Amino acid sequence: MSEQETMNEIKTVSAQETVTEPEAVSTQNTSAEPEKGNETERILKFQIFRYNPRKKGDKPRMVTYEITEAPGMTIFIALNEIREQQDPSIQFDFVCRAGICGSCAMVVNGSPTLACRTLTSKFPDGEIKLLPLPGFELIGDLSVNTGKFMRAMSERVESWIHDQDADKVNYDKLEERMDPDVAEQIYELERCVECGCCVSACATKRMRPDFLSAVGFIRLARYALDPRDKRSDEEFYEILGDDDGVFGCMTLLGCEDYCPKDLPHQTQIAYLRRKMLKVK
Amino acid sequence: MKVIYTDSLVIGGGLAGLRVAIASMQRGYDTIVLSLIPAKRSHSAAAQGGMQASLGACIKGEGDDEDVHFSDTVKGSDWGCDQDVARMFVNTSPKAIRQLSAWGVPWSRVRKGDREVVINGEKVTITEKDEAHGLITSRDFGGTKKWRTCFTSDGTGHTMLYAMDNKAIQMGIPVHERKEAVALIHEDGVCYGAVVRDLITGELIAYVAKTTTIATGGYGRLYSVSTNAVISEGIGNAIALETGIATLGNMEAVQFHPTAIVPVGILTTEGCRGDGGLLLDKDGYRFMPDYEPDKKELASRDVVARRMTEHMRKGKGVPSRYGDHLWLDITLLGRKHIEKNLREVKEICEYFLGIDPVNEYIPVRPTQHYSMGGIRTKATGESPTLKGLFSVGEAACWDMHGFNRLGGNSVAETVVAGMIVGEFVADYCAANPLNVSTSTIEHFIKLEEEKISTLLLREYGENPFELKAQMQKIMMDKVGIFRNGEDLTQAVEQLKILNQRARKIALRNRISSSNPELVEAIRVPKMIKLAQCVAYGALLRTESRGAHAREDYPQRNDRDWLKRTLTTWKDESSDLPEVFYEDLDVMKMEMPPGSRGYGVDNTIHHPDTEKRIKEIEEIKAAHPEADRYEMHDLLNPTPIPEKFKGKNERIGRGFK
Ligand SMILES: Cc1cc2nc3c(=O)[nH]c(=O)nc-3n(C[C@H](O)[C@H](O)[C@H](O)COP(=O)(O)OP(=O)(O)OC[C@H]3O[C@@H](n4cnc5c(N)ncnc54)[C@H](O)[C@@H]3O)c2cc1C
Numbered sequence A: 001m002s003e004q005e006t007m008n009e010i011k012t013v014s015a016q017e018t019v020t021e022p023e024a025v026s027t028q029n030t031s032a033e034p035e036k037g038n039e040t041e042r043i044l045k046f047q048i049f050r051y052n053p054r055k056k057g058d059k060p061r062m063v064t065y066e067i068t069e070a071p072g073m074t075i076f077i078a079l080n081e082i083r084e085q086q087d088p089s090i091q092f093d094f095v096c097r098a099g100i101c102g103s104c105a106m107v108v109n110g111s112p113t114l115a116c117r118t119l120t121s122k123f124p125d126g127e128i129k130l131l132p133l134p135g136f137e138l139i140g141d142l143s144v145n146t147g148k149f150m151r152a153m154s155e156r157v158e159s160w161i162h163d164q165d166a167d168k169v170n171y172d173k174l175e176e177r178m179d180p181d182v183a184e185q186i187y188e189l190e191r192c193v194e195c196g197c198c199v200s201a202c203a204t205k206r207m208r209p210d211f212l213s214a215v216g217f218i219r220l221a222r223y224a225l226d227p228r229d230k231r232s233d234e235e236f237y238e239i240l241g242d243d244d245g246v247f248g249c250m251t252l253l254g255c256e257d258y259c260p261k262d263l264p265h266q267t268q269i270a271y272l273r274r275k276m277l278k279v280k
Numbered sequence B: 001m002k003v004i005y006t007d008s009l010v011i012g013g014g015l016a017g018l019r020v021a022i023a024s025m026q027r028g029y030d031t032i033v034l035s036l037i038p039a040k041r042s043h044s045a046a047a048q049g050g051m052q053a054s055l056g057a058c059i060k061g062e063g064d065d066e067d068v069h070f071s072d073t074v075k076g077s078d079w080g081c082d083q084d085v086a087r088m089f090v091n092t093s094p095k096a097i098r099q100l101s102a103w104g105v106p107w108s109r110v111r112k113g114d115r116e117v118v119i120n121g122e123k124v125t126i127t128e129k130d131e132a133h134g135l136i137t138s139r140d141f142g143g144t145k146k147w148r149t150c151f152t153s154d155g156t157g158h159t160m161l162y163a164m165d166n167k168a169i170q171m172g173i174p175v176h177e178r179k180e181a182v183a184l185i186h187e188d189g190v191c192y193g194a195v196v197r198d199l200i201t202g203e204l205i206a207y208v209a210k211t212t213t214i215a216t217g218g219y220g221r222l223y224s225v226s227t228n229a230v231i232s233e234g235i236g237n238a239i240a241l242e243t244g245i246a247t248l249g250n251m252e253a254v255q256f257h258p259t260a261i262v263p264v265g266i267l268t269t270e271g272c273r274g275d276g277g278l279l280l281d282k283d284g285y286r287f288m289p290d291y292e293p294d295k296k297e298l299a300s301r302d303v304v305a306r307r308m309t310e311h312m313r314k315g316k317g318v319p320s321r322y323g324d325h326l327w328l329d330i331t332l333l334g335r336k337h338i339e340k341n342l343r344e345v346k347e348i349c350e351y352f353l354g355i356d357p358v359n360e361y362i363p364v365r366p367t368q369h370y371s372m373g374g375i376r377t378k379a380t381g382e383s384p385t386l387k388g389l390f391s392v393g394e395a396a397c398w399d400m401h402g403f404n405r406l407g408g409n410s411v412a413e414t415v416v417a418g419m420i421v422g423e424f425v426a427d428y429c430a431a432n433p434l435n436v437s438t439s440t441i442e443h444f445i446k447l448e449e450e451k452i453s454t455l456l457l458r459e460y461g462e463n464p465f466e467l468k469a470q471m472q473k474i475m476m477d478k479v480g481i482f483r484n485g486e487d488l489t490q491a492v493e494q495l496k497i498l499n500q501r502a503r504k505i506a507l508r509n510r511i512s513s514s515n516p517e518l519v520e521a522i523r524v525p526k527m528i529k530l531a532q533c534v535a536y537g538a539l540l541r542t543e544s545r546g547a548h549a550r551e552d553y554p555q556r557n558d559r560d561w562l563k564r565t566l567t568t569w570k571d572e573s574s575d576l577p578e579v580f581y582e583d584l585d586v587m588k589m590e591m592p593p594g595s596r597g598y599g600v601d602n603t604i605h606h607p608d609t610e611k612r613i614k615e616i617e618e619i620k621a622a623h624p625e626a627d628r629y630e631m632h633d634l635l636n637p638t639p640i641p642e643k644f645k646g647k648n649e650r651i652g653r654g655f656k
């Protein structure tokens, strides 16, 4: 299969098969109590999306695996057990397994979220359905290429400090001072882990493939706030000021609902909009 | 055969690798970074606690400078470190942090006026000076005389890695993601790049370069419970070992962190104790002051981890279905502080334990955390035996940590070493043409092709996941915090058997493109070799130093063991590495061996120690006019690149 064909097929898959409407199902903030003191073992039923675009003749399908739940079990632990004991071919991405690196976002019972920090005890009926994150190139099964997307996003928003003199700073001398509150505010916006949940939950992004998405907005808001970045509003407008930018956003706030780091998307999108309207 | 040429090949997209790439790009050399994963997901992102740099801006850091940092680092290493390197490091760290500040890290800043902090279990008010307002602040960490650990709220590593990767993106440095280096290419004692497997397509690619820098992080996953990322498997170290030419240094030096949560082993940062958190036993009793009345919870990591283990052995642990543990109590820090400066810890407790650390104690136990050992390099970062091969970061044994690394000194090492070694990498690119024969490149590609096709064709054999689990269990049970000859002998023997079995791995899923079982099959034999280096080195070292604690040899023995362990694997068919030693020269030390100040000092001293102490006194007496900088040059001249030689400014003190 040529690369072009592979890509097409991937696109079809991510558009038709794997997209569940995140807004439609709302198991995310399930209030189910973790079963306390219940010592009887449960059998968990995992329904997992399987498809390897590199394997000739392979077709997208859902496959069910059963495993015995262990106390404190996360989806990370469960998937590894399935891989080691039942099906060594299954693909997924975990790195930190602690909710820090943003590698493992997938759609868990309808909600995009970090799988590594999702406890299986959260699901009272023991049925867990896993799909790859829609909106990204599918590598195979639950693995998607968020890295490629995020690098392109960083290049597009020029995700770095713009200061002609930054490389001329004499580092032997005291650093430039910063107000402690400003430093904290910048950090608040920099907590994004590039997991892609916001992208997959965004209805606008589904209609407009080049839509910058919340992850890009929050990154720009971070630099707009930073006194070290010397970009003018006009320069930000260049990046942001059209329908693929902040004016395309329909403010449905899928991004805010599903961001695992609870970033303040709503206020920041509003802030960027106001800022851009001033330029117009 | 697909071949990609570059000047500077960097294997690893964490803090260390990216910083080297930036340095070589800045000097005008074509640079490519390889990474298993997107660079920003590298394990550097997980460092919550902070980075040590002696800025001395916050009031509790007053009086800090390179010399105090040097002394803490050398003591922390139990005199096992290379003091030239430690000196280069402490002098450059303030510059590194200031550079990162210009590149975008939102370091937490000093706020003038009063603030309440918890010290030794009590609330006290400290007053920050007006003139320090807005400078980079710092917190307390274990084993340090001053508050020296600079941080960004609870996300130091994250913000450092993001700033570094963004800088790399700005400079247009390509990061080839989802690529795994599986072997080094070398000819006549010179390294020329690596054979790399594309983890999506399975294709093997030769990356051919003037310099190859290994920055692949630690090897924590040789143990079944570790705070490390699941990709910290030491493959970079293993491919260096497999050349038979490059050496690994001090592989037995493995650090256990006192406070990882039970059972999953996720870290709660040392910042918890730095900010005032306490360790309690099953009776809710604070036991550390009984063992270490001076530094208490903030003794060096190896010491706290051992004391905790001792205390649990006395029956004071909290029993649980996952074995005994102790409590970490941060409730006394209050909600506001926890939600701001320890939020990541709070999230981890909520998601993985279902508890709120504002009101509840955290179950913790010492857990594998850091690899002091790694690819042995000179102070320039280059392998002393394989030219053109460099290593930096946790993967390297540049050797500023010796047998125990201080918290906050590791992310600092990654960027500082990245800056310094990056210059030497560029120098090498300038001085050496690339002339490697095509047949050599082909030879190395072929070898890997053959290994993979053997794996794909074998019908019956060993299961790679099982072999790995067995190796990890041996390391956990027998090569842990406390070690002894009997367990280590068994570990060495059992690992030998695994090494043999690992030559007969067969797959259930026999395809060559993206295939997690094949990835495992390629890695596991390499990991077992590394585990053998660790276990065998630990068996042979019959003393206790830093994190290497032998119950049967409890003394630090400078007389016989003031040496660095070196390991090679010359013969592919042998089932043990070759181990030899390199002496640390007491007569060159700026700080001759002494006591770390924990427990009873029962060190067996080196005959040169007294001589050197006398000599230093004489040098000092002969140069009464020398300031501290001139004194370093007299005692310990170090090869710092010209660029980083400047003195560092501090508030209230200028450049003195
Ligand atoms: C939970 C935790 C918290 C920590 N907190 C602190 C702290 O507060 N302060 C501190 O100083 N230190 C801390 N440390 C230690 C510190 O974070 C690490 O030592 C340091 O970040 C390592 O950086 P690195 O660049 O050497 O490697 P890493 O960041 O681990 O990067 C390794 C890179 O190599 C790549 N790679 C690996 N193998 C291959 C291969 N075969 N082919 C291609 N690429 C490969 C990976 O993709 C990755 O990009 C902490 C460590 C842990 C585990």
Ligand code: SF4
Pocket (backbone or CB within 6 Å): A198, A201, A202, A203, A204, A205, A213, A214, A248, A249, A250, A251, A252, A253, A254, A255, A256, A265, A269
């Ligand atoms: S608010 Fe905007 S960016 Fe967020 S999900 Fe809706 S359309 Fe997308």
Ligand code: SF4
Pocket (backbone or CB within 6 Å): A191, A192, A193, A194, A195, A196, A197, A198, A199, A214, A215, A218, A258, A259, A260, A261, A262, A263
């Ligand atoms: S903004 Fe939130 S959801 Fe989006 S990528 Fe960042 S962390 Fe993930």
Ligand code: FES
Pocket (backbone or CB within 6 Å): A093, A094, A095, A096, A097, A098, A099, A100, A101, A102, A103, A104, A105, A114, A115, A116, A117
């Ligand atoms: S594996 Fe890092 S966030 Fe889940």
